[in-house]
Amino acid sequence: MLDLTFEPPKPKVIAGAKHDWELVIGMEVHAQVSSRAKLFSGASTTFGAEPNSNVSFVDAAMPGMLPVINEFCVEQAVRTGLGLKAAINLVSAFDRKNYFYPDLPQGYQISQLYHPIVGEGEVLVELGEGIARMVRIERIHLEQDAGKSIHDMDPNMSFVDLNRTGVALMEIVSRPDIRGPEEAAAYIAKLRQILRYLGTCDGNMQNGNLRADVNVSVCRPGEYEKYWETQDFSHLGTRCEIKNMNSMRFIQQAIEVEARRQIALLEAGGEVVQETRLYDPDKGETRSMRSKEEAHDYRYFPDPDLLPLEIEQTWVDEIAAALPELPDARKARYMSDFGLTDYDASVLTAEVETAAYFEAVAQGRDGKLAANWVINELFGRLKKEDHDITSSPVDPAQLGGIIDLISRGDISGKIAKDLFEIVYTEGGDPAEIVEARGMKQVTDTGAIEAAVDQVIADNPAQVEKAKANPKLAGWFVGQVMKATGGKANPKAVNDIVQAKLGL
């Protein structure tokens, strides 16, 4: 079982002019479902295509076209729900959310207001060793994405591309359990990590494939605890929703800025009005989205084009059985099976590709040694050139080969670093390189003894000093290593130096 003992983090407190205030944050994360085709049409979801080329008549809302659901998108939503330990609703239904915007040809978005496919779940958000927040998930529903409007190509016109129109989104709605900007960022990061492990969303925030609406309110210390006991929202402040954030940094900034705006307003005797706001990172402020003021009346109703979505428990069970190992479980396994530290296990499990790389290296080898090499040598080297693990010039078999040579005592740690550099820049099989370039460690004690004798004979003054101060023996070890081109086994050298000096 997983060890889930943790302390919740302290909520962020902002000191106003008059009182202290706490933050309360809930998030609606829109995650684009990884699929080939759209939610209700056979058009491609590929990013970056020629404008309006990945569009079917269904997406363009031509009269008489009917939506037909992509069963894989349903499977992905179920998989995501299972990954978040959530209840799966065997019956869900689609509703129309009506509003007008140029990038929404239907005049409504097909969504799931009343009967979402996924119910309550949870996400464990770690904020340090032994500190974590369990964020409750309220629901996940499937819905269509809108198109893309481009406003900077013409001074008087907006340009509309419908390629994204109708792509499947999962809206993942949290409870107001997040208590500060850092927690908000950590929550998104954890959600992104889980989605990427599951393969249900690529998590690319830059392309907008993962974006969040952030609900922010403030309350006086003590009020949140009353909400927690009663689940009565009247203990909390009025919230504002900051729309469409796709950067962790901006999410944190926007929360801070919005909280301070609300605090200033409340302390001046004003009231927070529930509304939708946009964050402007250039000006460092949030501002009201006036266009949305009267759009809030979405006049939801069940979509008459779509029957309820009924799925079978056996199918859900099949998806559950094939679920990959998720980050929390994998991290716990790395700590227990490989003896890794909390920190190292977190680093290695952060990205699914990194974890796969590490496991390939660690397979049948010393896990700690493998972790050190992946984290310190490989990551350090990759970072220098702005590479990531997927474009690493050293593959797991090569790095494993280097580690095998160390473990067998064929090369020293220092030589191993040189060897790594050769493999990184030139490629090749580590064992062959060591053989061909004479990098093998000298374990022949006779050869080492000869080298030690030579150094002792050449440095009588140092010998006297070392006899008085045994710590100076290290100098001899260094000299011998130098004399043997780093190929002598340092432990053997040390033993022989100690013996010869009579220490």
Next chain:
Amino acid sequence: MSIDESTAARVAKLARIRVEEDALPALAGEFNTILGFIEQLGEVDVEGVEPMTGVTPMRLKRRKDVVTDGNQQDKILSNAPDAREGFFAVPKVVE
């Protein structure tokens, strides 16, 4: 529930349907007639009856995750009053 003229005007605006001022009383009246009819349904006892969401006894039809459509930019844009460089061009909408 009763719909007054200002509610009728609001619904018309949300639906982007232009209704002249002098047509609002009649529109509000029609809404009220429709709502009155719907309210009659409330008199039926539906205790323990599953809501009927469709009239055909069939399962929701599904599609495989295969790309079967698209690559018809010219057709998609053919009804657009204005299209440039492959985009629909519309009067500037900016937040």
